[in-house]
Amino acid sequence: MAVSFCLAFAVTETGPEAAAGDYAKDHPPPHFHVQMNDGREAWVAINPIEIIHGRVVAREIAEVLAWAKERQAWLTQTFEELQQ
DSSP states (O other): OOOEEEESSEEEEEEESSSEEEEOOOSSSSSSEETTTSOOOOEETTTTTEEEEEEEOOGHHHHHHHHHHTTHHHHHHHHHHOOO
């Protein structure tokens, strides 16, 4: 699982089907984006971890959702840092 950061978009997780990350200066609520390889996107709230927008169902990104639950505090901190 690769982790990389850039100024506009911080990729926090990648897998065979999707990449997850945060945009700098993004709107509330605290969330991250999941970009599917087929072009679909989901926004996932950080607290609680749940899909709040997009055409992706939870079973398609179950691994990302599990990953996010394990790193919820870190995702919150990263979102807040990217808003500064």
